Amino acid sequence: MKRVLLTLDGAFVLGLGLYMLVLSQADAYTAFMNPKFRLITAAAAAGLCIVGAAFLIRPDGRADRFRTLCFGVLGMLILHAGTGAVSSSAVFSTTPPETGTIPDPHVARNGDVYLKSNPARLFLLLQAGAAPADHRYVTRGIVKRSAQLDGLGRFALLRGNMVCCLADAIAMGVMVAADGGREFQDGDWVMAFGRAEATPAPQPVTDLGGAGEVPFAMIYDRAVFVAEALERIGRPRFPYVFELPQSAKGPARLTGGEDDY
């Protein structure tokens, strides 16, 4: 029995390593982790494969049924977790989205040109003072309503932003003011065209709650995104974005391929 349990333990470590290795090379990685950690995950995966194999050849220590059970549960969780919202055809893509060809950062509409920027990136640009009022933006996100925002005649447009992993993702975005904004409900995906205008004083919204799968949300409270047009859209292929604050000071850079705005 001891030998069986130790063999299972070694197999679980090796299996976890192999899973992490495959995942680190797949699009589906972005459903779990910020792609900036791909290399760390791949390196750890290689390490787990090596130590797991060593443990299988020469098991060490005592057998522990509870330990084996815990790793068995992890195996089942991995099987159940699947690939998240990322489309299955992209799971084993050899080119991670963030390293793909950078698409045109602009969208033309009725003769006007709009810079693509997801709501989280817009938040960070505004925070860094890098979103001039004369710049037009196109941004896509989830609608979130609250009593405070309804009172102001606005709604929040948010996007789940993974700083490290899905567990600590934060829905970040902006307040949107638009004619016809009331027709959109919580959870609707919307593409907004417009520009950001600073407010005379901060307007903190304290009753926002979470958005979608993300229980934490924050919106920039010193500006409002005045939308010239709103379009209902479907859920993007990559619903999460991976904006890091330091990138807000750099040039317009899309980190998640075509979907990252």
Add this chain to the structure above:
Amino acid sequence: MARIAVSIVLEAAPFLLLGSLLSAVVDRYVDTERIARRIPKGPLGSMAVGLLGGMVMPICECGSVPLARRLLGKGVPPLTAITYMLAAPVINPVVLLSTYVAFSGNLKMVLARVLVVACGAALTGWLSSGRLSADFVSDSNRRTLPPDLNHSHSHGAHRSDDGERGRRVLEFLSGGASEFLDMGKYLVLGALASAAFKVFLPWQLVQALAGNAALAIALLMLLAVLLCVCSEADAFVAAAFVYAPPAAQLSFMAVGAMVDLKLVGMYFSAFPKKIAWTLIIVPAVCVFALSNLLSLLE
């Protein structure tokens, strides 16, 4: 929920493996006895070395537990090792920078976080040092590592025979896997519990209760324990609690890196029960008290 739990494991596994392997490296190749002799014997000096160690040798909270246990077993004073274990995940440039950015350049918040974590870590280290006998730590080490790893220096570590060397490498790697498995089971349990809390917690209630400062501090501390957010990202999560006072946001960031669900399991696995309780209760009380004090000064 499964995806959240798996993402926590994916995030923490590299650091847990790193800590497990560093622990084995320290055991075999680092002359910690010599280092231990150079650590100041006085409490202030020992604390300072533990805190400084966190700045120059940062490691995630999952990796710091096996490493600290090994350092203790190799004769590093408990005050230094415990202070290092609790402070290293927070008092390092990466985490402090992320705190600075998450709070829009609020340097006071960064300094307050350093202060609260340093005080909590040092106080816990000081209170643990009297209770932690080196013998007990050594015993616990022997239970998880093969005999050859515990006595590498006295049983022919330098034999030139290739077969012997291969066997030793295999044992070293297998020991790393064993340590990973021992700590990893708590990581899996913590990740599962944390994902469940994240999905099922009534967030509107949390928001409603966060109006009162002292209650908000206690509530966000409890959330930090339940949610197991990585210290690199917790500042952004704390900043998202806009409805809570800054002192409560501070308490969330300060306690989470020292006490959370996965760490609780690891503490009870790595240390005697009394020490494990000390590692849980003292940082929590210290963070609660200091956060309340700072909220009065706001």
